[in-house]
Amino acid sequence: xxxxxxxxxxxxxxxxxxxxxxxxxxxxxxxxxxxxxxxxxxxxxxxxxxxxxxxxxxxxxxxxxxxxxxxxxxxxxxxxxxxxxxxxxxxxxxxxxxxxxxxxxxxxxxxxxxxxxxxxxxxxxxxxxxxxxxxxxxxxxxxxxxxxxxxxxxxxxxxxxxxxxxxxxxxxxxxxxxxxxxxxxxxxxxxxxxxxxxxxxxxxxxxxxxxxxxxxxxxxxxxxxxxxxxxxxxxxxxxxxxxxxxxxxxxxxxxxxxxxxxxxxxxxxxxxxxxxxxxxxxxxxxxxxxxxxxxxxxxxxxxxxxxxxxxxxxxxxxxxxxxxxxxxxxxxxxxxxxxxxxxxxxxxxxxxxxxxxxxxxxxxxx
Ligand code: F6R
Numbered sequence: 001x002x003x004x005x006x007x008x009x010x011x012x013x014x015x016x017x018x019x020x021x022x023x024x025x026x027x028x029x030x031x032x033x034x035x036x037x038x039x040x041x042x043x044x045x046x047x048x049x050x051x052x053x054x055x056x057x058x059x060x061x062x063x064x065x066x067x068x069x070x071x072x073x074x075x076x077x078x079x080x081x082x083x084x085x086x087x088x089x090x091x092x093x094x095x096x097x098x099x100x101x102x103x104x105x106x107x108x109x110x111x112x113x114x115x116x117x118x119x120x121x122x123x124x125x126x127x128x129x130x131x132x133x134x135x136x137x138x139x140x141x142x143x144x145x146x147x148x149x150x151x152x153x154x155x156x157x158x159x160x161x162x163x164x165x166x167x168x169x170x171x172x173x174x175x176x177x178x179x180x181x182x183x184x185x186x187x188x189x190x191x192x193x194x195x196x197x198x199x200x201x202x203x204x205x206x207x208x209x210x211x212x213x214x215x216x217x218x219x220x221x222x223x224x225x226x227x228x229x230x231x232x233x234x235x236x237x238x239x240x241x242x243x244x245x246x247x248x249x250x251x252x253x254x255x256x257x258x259x260x261x262x263x264x265x266x267x268x269x270x271x272x273x274x275x276x277x278x279x280x281x282x283x284x285x286x287x288x289x290x291x292x293x294x295x296x297x298x299x300x301x302x303x304x305x306x307x308x309x310x311x312x313x314x315x316x317x318x319x320x321x322x323x324x325x326x327x328x329x330x331x332x333x334x335x336x337x338x339x340x341x342x343x344x345x346x347x348x349x350x351x352x353x354x355x356x357x358x359x360x361x362x363x364x365x366x
Contacts, residue, residue, distance in 0.1 A: 007347075008354045009155035009247070013339045014206065017199040019150040019160040020332065023167040030196050033189035035175040039146045043100075046126055048179040050100045053078055054093075054125075056085040056116045057104035058363070060158040060242060061165060064130075065104050066235035067331045068169030074328065075183055076176035085116035086366075097124035102172070105129070106153060106161035107362035108136025115366070117141050130168045132161045146172065155354045156361050157246045159339050162239060163202075166331050170195065194326045198333070201323040205336040208320050212337055215302060215318050216344035219273045225250055226264060227338070228257040229277030230287055236277050236331050240338035247346040247353045257283075257290040268297040275341070276316070277334050280306040281327040291315055302341075304334050 005011035027036055040047070053072060055065035062084055069080040083093075085103070089112060095101070101120040105113045108131040117127055117138065129138045129145030132153065139145050148164030174191060177183045183191075219225065225244055227237035238254035245252050255264050257276065268274070274294050278287045291312065294301055301316035306324050313319045320337045346353045 007155065007343075009157060009159060009343055012153055012155050012160045013336070013343065015151065016160050016163050016336065017203040020163055020167050020202060021199040022149045022151070023164045024171070024195065025149075027171055028192050028195060030189060030192040033185040033192060035171055035178055035188075035192070037146055037171060037175050040128055040144045040172075040175075043126060043128075043144055044179055047100065047176050050078055051098060053080045053100045053102060054095065054120070055080060055082045055102045055104065056088050056113060056120070057082075058085050058110055058112055060162050060239060061104040061106060061113075063235045063239040063242065064162055064165035064169060065102070066238070067166050067232055068102070068104075068173065070232040070235075071170055071173035071328060072176065075173045076180055077182045078176065083116075085110070086112035089116040089119055093119065095120050095123040095125050099125040101125045101127045103127060103129050103138055103142060104131075104165050105138050106132045106148075106158055106165070108133045108138040109362040109364055110138075111364050111366050114138060114141065130165055132164060156356055156359050157243055157342075157353070163332055163335060166335075170328070170332075191326065191328065195329060198325065198329055201325055201333055202336055204323045205333055208322075208337055209340055212320060212340045213344045215320070216341060216348055218318075219300075219302075220345050220348040222250060222271070222273050224267070224272060225252040226267065226272065226274045227252060227254040228260060228274060228290060229254075229334075230257045230283040231281070232327075232331050233257075233277035233279070233283070233287075233334060236334045236338065237275070239335060240275060240342070243339060243342035244345065246359060247342055247356050248349050248351055249357075250345065257287055260290060260293065265293065265297070268294055268299040270298040270300070273300045273302060275338070276301060276303045277330075278303040278305050278309075278312045279322065279330060279334060280309065280324065281330060288312065288315070304337055
């Protein structure tokens with residue numbers, strides 16, 4: 001049942017080229033430059049005119065929501081807010097019939113997310129779901145939705161469901177952009193052609209697995225770890241930190257790299273491992289100066305870099321390469337090595353990676 005893998009988590013990490021492909025199947029048409037989302041097409045007019053989109057979710061799904069915020073704002077030019085469902089529901093949130101709410105949940109059963117949906121629904125918002133478990137509670141409560149089609153996720157720490165959620169949010173961002181005309185057809189053709197390549201590029205990320213296992217050896221006894229990224233690399237950093245906490249019980253924090261100077265830099269010394277998302281994109285130069293700040297304080301740096309990068313390699317202790325792609329799709333690639341890093345560290349520490357202590361696959365309590 002684990003398909004020859006030692007743990008479900010590892011199997012699910014390795015399933016991602018396929019699960020992301022399944023998620024895009026029948027939804028993207030690269031030659032025509034078209035996205036089709038049958039699940040929400042009846043709400044096209046509403047989406048086109050939306051002035052605001054509110055995303056609600058918990059945990060890893062909330063991290064996917066933050067990636068969605070970057071993508072929707074970038075491509076569809078609509079303002080997006082991302083809220084923890086567990087906070088949203090206990091406030092008196094400003095929500096009306098004009099709003100679109102997107103609820104993200106792997107299990108479709110998270111109590112806080114359900115309660116937040118019910119509240120938004122009472123106030124007249126249109127609610128879309130992004131869920132993995134077909135026929136679960138959330139898809140039944142929402143007006144419409146898009147399934148991630150990642151297949152059953154058994155490992156308690158979410159992996160392929162996250163990349164599925166990010167894929168759906170990418171498709172939604174491009175779909176809204178197509179409806180609104182905020183990106184032209186030629187650009188859509190290019191983006192969808194590149195998106196179509198992502199499953200193959202995820203596969204290529206696995207080339208680094210052995211090296212990642214060796215890096216894990218070096219850091220397995222660290223009590224702490226920082227994860228830093230900018231732009232959509234920031235939610236990737238948050239997700240990297242959450243994975244490490246959940247399955248290895250190492251204290252880890254994700255931060256926007258630029259915020260480091262406002263506090264966390266005080267933590268840096270020769271014993272502090274810092275994982276940077278340092279791929280070649282619009283924030284590359286800025287991230288490099290953040291790396292220099294950490295190295296000047298003798299921090300140990302592991303950098304996720306674009307294949308062939310020499311500049312960062314010369315500055316840091318370890319590099320993990322990912323293939324080059326459009327910046328918009330960075331989270332789908334940069335997440336993979338972080339999943340593997342936390343997996344190997346947890347295994348080396350003798351942790352129960354598929355069923356970490358104190359955690360359950362779906363959190364049906366408030
Ligand atoms: C992280 C994890 C949790 C869930 C969170 C939301 O690996 O598994 O943080 O992401 O409990 O669960 P869903 O997505 O089922 O609503």
